[in-house]
Amino acid sequence: MASSPGRAVFFLLLSLVLLGDLCCCSCSQVYVVYMGKGLQGDSDRQHDDVIRLHNQMLTAVHDGSLEKAQASHVYTYSSSFQGFAAKLNKEQATKLAEMPGVVSVFPNTKRRLHTTRSWDFMGLSTNAEGEVPGLSTKNQENVIVGFIDTGIWPESPSFSDHGMPPAPKRWRGQCQRGEANSPSNFTCNRKIIGGRYYLNGYQTEEGGLSKNAFKFVSPRDSSGHGSHTASIAAGRFVRNMNYGGLGTGGGRGGAPLARIAAYKACWDSGCYDVDILAAFNDAIRDGVDIISVSLGPDYPQGDYFSDAISIGSFHATSNGILVVSSAGNAGRQGSATNLAPWMLTVAAGTTDRSFVSYIRLANGTFLMGESLSTYHMKTSIRTIPASEANAGYFTPYQSSFCLDSSLNRTKARGKILICRHTKGSPESRVSTSMVVKEAGAAGMILIDEMGDHVANHFAVPGTSVGREIGNKILSYIKSTRHASSMILPAKTILGLRGGPRIAAFSSRGPSSLTPEILKPDVAAPGLNILAAWSPAKNNMHFNILSGTSMACPHVTGIAALVKSIYPSWSPSAIKSAIMTTATVLNKRRRTITTDPDGKAATPFDFGSGFMDPIKALNPGIIFDAQPEDYRSFLCATIHDDHSLHLITGDNSTCTHRTSSCASALNYPSITIPYLKKSYSVTRTMTNVGNPRCTYRAVVSAPRGINVTVTPEILNFESYGAKKTFTVSFHVDVPPRGYAFGSISWHGHGRNARLTMPLVVKV
Numbered sequence: 170m171a172s173s174p175g176r177a178v179f180f181l182l183l184s185l186v187l188l189g190d191l192c193c194c195s196c197s198q199v200y201v202v203y204m205g206k207g208l209q210g211d212s213d214r215q216h217d218d219v220i221r222l223h224n225q226m227l228t229a230v231h232d233g234s235l236e237k238a239q240a241s242h243v244y245t246y247s248s249s250f251q252g253f254a255a256k257l258n259k260e261q262a263t264k265l266a267e268m269p270g271v272v273s274v275f276p277n278t279k280r281r282l283h284t285t286r287s288w289d290f291m292g293l294s295t296n297a298e299g300e301v302p303g304l305s306t307k308n309q310e311n312v313i314v315g316f317i318d319t320g321i322w323p324e325s326p327s328f329s330d331h332g333m334p335p336a337p338k339r340w341r342g343q344c345q346r347g348e349a350n351s352p353s354n355f356t357c358n359r360k361i362i363g364g365r366y367y368l369n370g371y372q373t374e375e376g377g378l379s380k381n382a383f384k385f386v387s388p389r390d391s392s393g394h395g396s397h398t399a400s401i402a403a404g405r406f407v408r409n410m411n412y413g414g415l416g417t418g419g420g421r422g423g424a425p426l427a428r429i430a431a432y433k434a435c436w437d438s439g440c441y442d443v444d445i446l447a448a449f450n451d452a453i454r455d456g457v458d459i460i461s462v463s464l465g466p467d468y469p470q471g472d473y474f475s476d477a478i479s480i481g482s483f484h485a486t487s488n489g490i491l492v493v494s495s496a497g498n499a500g501r502q503g504s505a506t507n508l509a510p511w512m513l514t515v516a517a518g519t520t521d522r523s524f525v526s527y528i529r530l531a532n533g534t535f536l537m538g539e540s541l542s543t544y545h546m547k548t549s550i551r552t553i554p555a556s557e558a559n560a561g562y563f564t565p566y567q568s569s570f571c572l573d574s575s576l577n578r579t580k581a582r583g584k585i586l587i588c589r590h591t592k593g594s595p596e597s598r599v600s601t602s603m604v605v606k607e608a609g610a611a612g613m614i615l616i617d618e619m620g621d622h623v624a625n626h627f628a629v630p631g632t633s634v635g636r637e638i639g640n641k642i643l644s645y646i647k648s649t650r651h652a653s654s655m656i657l658p659a660k661t662i663l664g665l666r667g668g669p670r671i672a673a674f675s676s677r678g679p680s681s682l683t684p685e686i687l688k689p690d691v692a693a694p695g696l697n698i699l700a701a702w703s704p705a706k707n708n709m710h711f712n713i714l715s716g717t718s719m720a721c722p723h724v725t726g727i728a729a730l731v732k733s734i735y736p737s738w739s740p741s742a743i744k745s746a747i748m749t750t751a752t753v754l755n756k757r758r759r760t761i762t763t764d765p766d767g768k769a770a771t772p773f774d775f776g777s778g779f780m781d782p783i784k785a786l787n788p789g790i791i792f793d794a795q796p797e798d799y800r801s802f803l804c805a806t807i808h809d810d811h812s813l814h815l816i817t818g819d820n821s822t823c824t825h826r827t828s829s830c831a832s833a834l835n836y837p838s839i840t841i842p843y844l845k846k847s848y849s850v851t852r853t854m855t856n857v858g859n860p861r862c863t864y865r866a867v868v869s870a871p872r873g874i875n876v877t878v879t880p881e882i883l884n885f886e887s888y889g890a891k892k893t894f895t896v897s898f899h900v901d902v903p904p905r906g907y908a909f910g911s912i913s914w915h916g917h918g919r920n921a922r923l924t925m926p927l928v929v930k931v
């Protein structure tokens with residue numbers, strides 16, 4: 170089974186597979202004991218002090234037994250932030266939570282992992298080395314991007330170090346080789362300058378590694394996901410990148426000369442909090458510039474300080490490292506995750522490429538489906554609805570979804586089965602095709618009610634169609650006694666639809682945690698993306714996947730380019746550059762729409778809009794935020810000086826802050842979730858373009874709301890100058906639900922326009 174092509178996408182589609190809740194009440198489980206920034210300094214003595222303190226705490230809850238304490242210990246976090254992970258029962262966890270110095274104690278939760286054409290589609294045409302005409306991005310070589318993912322396949326042509334200089338001198342990372350003398354061993358090169366792996370959390374929770382040969386105990390990628398995401402962001406140019414002949418052409422990442430450090434915290438079934446935290450801790454100390462995390466919690470997300478990605482990214486940002494993350498694949502309103510304002514959270518959109526596989530009905534009609542299946546079917550084959558092939562006590566209705574063992578082999582053998590798939594289907598599309606294969610069928614047509622245009626892998630010749638075309642096929646079958654059809658191999662089609670659109674699966678805002686912060690922040694391509702893969706899976710070197718997991722590294726790549734041009738910029742400056750220059754218009758200059766229903770997209774779908782890589786490199790103006798600003802934000806959201814003190818490790822307090830409100834953060838978007846009569850917020854712009862320039866505000870007010878900007882005109886007289894403006898909202902005719910608008914700042918010159926979305930609810 171493991172070698173069927175269908176298996177290959179299982180991991181990416183994890184978000185669609187229900188994993189049982191691992192609840193454990195009487196017995197013990199792993200907890201994170203998070204202690205904020207804690208003692209500072211990297212000296213051995215301080216490190217020893219920290220370990221001693223953690224030991225004392227653990228021993229205390231184990232009735233003084235040092236032995237038991239050591240047996241329960243899983244990790245120590247002791248550099249950028251402090252705390253530890255240990256196996257505890259509920260009572261012990263509660264006791265620890267009450268000890269001084271502890272910010273939060275939370276159970277170790279498992280997180281899920283949520284091209285190249287895509288760059289041309291976005292207008293980033295560069296040469297093979299990623300040089301953008303008119304801008305020097307040579308400095309990419311000094312930008313180090315850390316990926317917290319499933320590891321990496323260092324021998325992939327996407328990660329060749331041909332012609333690259335040695336790693337930057339400041340780099341403090343490591344290359345863990347893993348088990349010696351096994352195919353698992355791992356070597357870095359001048360492109361992949363670091364590789365580490367984190368197994369403790371996974372091993373403690375899942376009882377060690379099974380015999381599964383794909384699980385390399387090293388930073389080597391057995392899943393493919395990590396190689397895919399890293400190559401989207403920073404892969405080298407590969408002349409003939411394709412998957413089974415699909416998507417043929419040159420492919421590369423956004424910043425092909427940037428360095429890669431792989432932090433493997435994700436294993437075949439997901440990524441545990443305690444491993445993720447250890448990865449963040451090392452990445453911050455190693456000296457990465459950007460961290461890319463294509464994974465996230467299930468929604469609704471827990472508090473910022475009981476979630477490893479929020480905690481890790483907070484400390485990363487405090488150390489000047491931008492964290493780019495995926496919004497999730499749940500599709501629904503309010504399902505976005507990775508909500509912390511210090512992260513750059515990415516939604517998924519389409520490009521203009523699709524993978525099309527036609528169905529030829531025996532009556533001569535051709536119908537269009539989508540697929541990655543390149544099998545050549547030689548003749549027309551008898552075609553029946555799967556409901557007619559029900560086995561044993563399965564009802565025809567159950568069998569119509571091609572559920573595991575619901576098909577009768579005698580009835581299915583040698584035929585094309587028509588199966589259905591809906592949002593609530595218990596099995597992924599790929600596993601459905603494996604059920605069909607096991608029943609001995611010759612092919613399948615999947616009527617997919619999700620309508621998300623994800624081109625699927627099939628274990629048998631197959632294609633998926635929407636409900637409308639599905640009904641045509643069913644009516645053809647009813648109309649004849651011997652219905653048959655032929656599935657043609659998939660082809661690549663370019664420029665098919667007026668993209669980009671927002672993908673149906675991409676998780677939507679508003680933020681369930683802090684509605685004052687708009688999430689997701691920005692959209693990038695995430696549908697049917699071709700990139701590097703791990704040959705440990707089916708010996709494939711490239712693969713096509715869909716998900717916000719693929720959208721995130723598109724933004725990571727551009728963030729690396731921005732960082733290479735402006736090495737001194739803060740994480741929020743880079744984030745602002747990408748957000749304010751994004752576009753809300755598609756290639757036909759109309760508002761971007763959403764799949765599957767074609768409605769106009771709102772900021773809850775795409776945040777500030779679809780990323781524009783070229784404009785992001787020259788934003789003119791940024792909305793900057795410093796660690797102090799995130800502290801004020803925390804004051805407004807956690808209302809607790811003591812925790813704040815522990816988290817940040819300094820003497821900042823909330824009490825003397827006047828504008829303690831989450832909307833006050835200098836964010837490149839404005840969201841007012843509880844507008845009564847009127848409300849004002851201020852924002853500060855920093856000039857990073859021409860020293861002398863003027864910007865004029867053009868308001869597009871949300872329906873029923875009067876919006877004024879004062880002053881309307883801002884004159885800058887030097888590089889780095891800051892100007893503050895106030896945006897006042899007055900309710901005129903209360904709109905129902907959320908209303909959306911924007912403020913555009915128009916300057917002189919070609920590129921000088923930036924936009925901030927406005928989101929209001931009365």
Ligand SMILES: *[C@@H]1O[C@H](CO)[C@@H](O)[C@H](O)[C@H]1NC(C)=O
Pocket residue numbers: 349350351352353354355
């Ligand atoms: C792992 O190391 C052994 C011994 O050094 C070597 O023979 C083997 O080729 C290595 N495997 C890989 C995949 O690099």
Ligand SMILES: *[C@@H]1O[C@H](CO)[C@@H](O)[C@H](O)[C@H]1NC(C)=O
Pocket residue numbers: 559560561577578579580
């Ligand atoms: C499968 O179908 C055949 C032919 O209709 C029938 O004889 C057999 O009992 C069925 N088996 C199951 C398990 O339903």
Ligand SMILES: *[C@@H]1O[C@H](CO)[C@@H](O)[C@H](O)[C@H]1NC(C)=O
Pocket residue numbers: 530532533534641642644645646648
């Ligand atoms: C074939 O059948 C389909 C579905 O019933 C129908 O829409 C189509 O017109 C038919 N084509 C021809 C050539 O009869």
Ligand SMILES: *[C@@H]1O[C@H](CO)[C@@H](O)[C@H](O)[C@H]1NC(C)=O
Pocket residue numbers: 818819820
């Ligand atoms: C915090 O305040 C204490 C007591 O006033 C002082 O000793 C310490 O240096 C301060 N710490 C920081 C990080 O400013």
Ligand SMILES: *[C@@H]1O[C@H](CO)[C@@H](O)[C@H](O)[C@H]1NC(C)=O
Pocket residue numbers: 875899900901
């Ligand atoms: C909103 O603007 C309109 C048009 O300028 C004006 O008539 C109305 O009184 C304003 N409403 C409020 C609440 O300011």
